[in-house]
Amino acid sequence: MNAIESKRIWLSSPHMGGTEQNYVQHAFDTNWVAPLGPNVNGFEKDIEGYLDEGVHVAALSSGTASLHLGLKLLGVTRDDEVLCQSMTFSASANPIVYLGATPIFVDSEAQTWNMCPNQLEIAIKDRLSKGKKPKAIIAVHLYGMPYNVDAIHKIASAYKIPVLEDSAEALGSRYHNINCGTFGEIAILSFNGNKIITTSGGGALVSKSKSFKEKAIFLATQARNDAPHYEHTEIGHNYRMSNIIAGIGRGQMEVLDAHVGNRRANFDFYKKNLGDSSEIKLLEEPEGYHSNRWLTCIETTSYNLREDIRLALANENIESRPLWKPMHRQPVFAECDAYLNGISDDLFDRGLCLPSGSNLEEEDLFRIVSVIKNILR
């Protein structure tokens, strides 16, 4: 196929279910065009029902805003240290800096690509020996693969450090049949345009504590105290989700499970067509792990092979992307301490995210796989 004529295949593009516009229309019809209203409450209820485990959900303007408020609710403040998975998107770590605190990065384990429990414990002991107890741990379910919940939370509770669970990529993932987004003292979700469901932009803070939800909404709506005039005893934010946006979310919740099914089918297709190659490895689910397969990622045998595949796909108008560049390698975090085992560095060199949208067609998948197979020996 001619590259000029061939249709662009995206890594992960928005995929509307069809009923979103009804909810948005209802917001217009009832004039709830504001950062509150029935869609906001309904969307929160939808997520609470989906996640189960008695969680409370506050719908906010983004996953990043949710992380920012989550850290604040956990008491993170100036000069505190926060342990953060190094291999992640920068949005996991940036809110630490918004609060004047310092990120300390922790490397990944090979099994899930997420925070390594051994490195976490080494990091905690070392920080304690230096005289400072980390204020929180940010663990991430990268690409939808759950982190090792049992091991990470066992260490966290042994040292009495709260976990902020970054579940931005993992709505619909489960760990031993319990939904991701329900494990941390606080968890966050993202509904950005490339996520498993999207509201164009948006996020949520999740917690089993009802008072965390209430405090999050208070802080997200300019921290207005109860008074007829505007009275403030705290610095607030403008982080609440709008009722229009929440309407899109309500429609998207109706198709969440279908989206997870499509993305898992993408993984199965790649596995079936590329899994026999000795030059490519796909990330398998350990026993008891259920990934939403937000993105299907491959590990190649070398940096050069990864680049050959990436460039060949680009040449055919197919988007792919190296795995997240670890935060300890980012110039902006060059001064931060990190506890490393080499795994995230290696994954960054050899790993590639393949197109994984829930709206990919079978012919798209065949096109992608044939480009890759041409590169393999």
Ligand SMILES: *Cc1c(COP(=O)(O)O)cnc(C)c1O
């Ligand atoms: C997308 C993402 C975020 C940020 O969410 P936004 O809604 O885009 O602000 C945070 N952490 C991870 C791991 C993400 O993938």
